[in-house]
Amino acid sequence: MSAPGPRIGDPLTTGELDVLRLAANGGTTATIGRDLNLSPHAVNSRLKAAYTKLDVHDRAHAVALVLRLGMLHLADVDAGPYLAAVHDRAAAAEALIAEARRLLQELGQDPIATALVGAVPGQHEGPHGAPGGWRGGAGQS
Known part of the structure; x- marks a missing residue:
């Protein structure tokens, strides 16, 4: 047994x-x-x-x-590999943000205003018909 x-x-x-x-x-x-x-x-x-x-x-x-x-x-626990992975992902995100800013500037858009509003001005109406409103989201018409 x-x-x-x-x-x-x-x-x-x-x-x-x-x-x-x-x-x-x-x-x-x-x-x-x-x-x-x-x-x-x-x-x-x-x-x-x-x-x-x-x-x-x-x-x-x-x-x-x-x-x-x-x-x-x-x-x-050696946190080094985890911290390196987080650092790499943060660097990749920063590179994507920089590229998005470059493209928006190339299109003549203000990247800060675009990020705050959430849409390229003139393409969507915002609240009460104002230009440059929010895209999508819950409760949006």
Whole structure:
């Protein structure tokens, strides 16, 4: 007869916490396996056991719960890759905004007024028939 499997509320093993720590740092099954010298099957087995014990169904919830319970600490998580991704997205958004401003100026439109009004002046009527009204939105006619 085999030993019973993990149950909700059972304590996590060191190996399960190691896998969750690496998952919190963005590790995939393959990279976690490489870092811990485990097969992908072993990584997934540890994750599944942790999910059962924590009563969750995915990595994100497992990581969030072990952080909330103090089983892992924010100091265990390297925020560098996340911060770099946010920085890259912000830079891309700034580039798009700059290009939109350039195009609006090329068309002879004031980018600030256009952004505030939400429409290119003269194409739509605003409240009470005023030119340059808002485009779309709830309750708009």
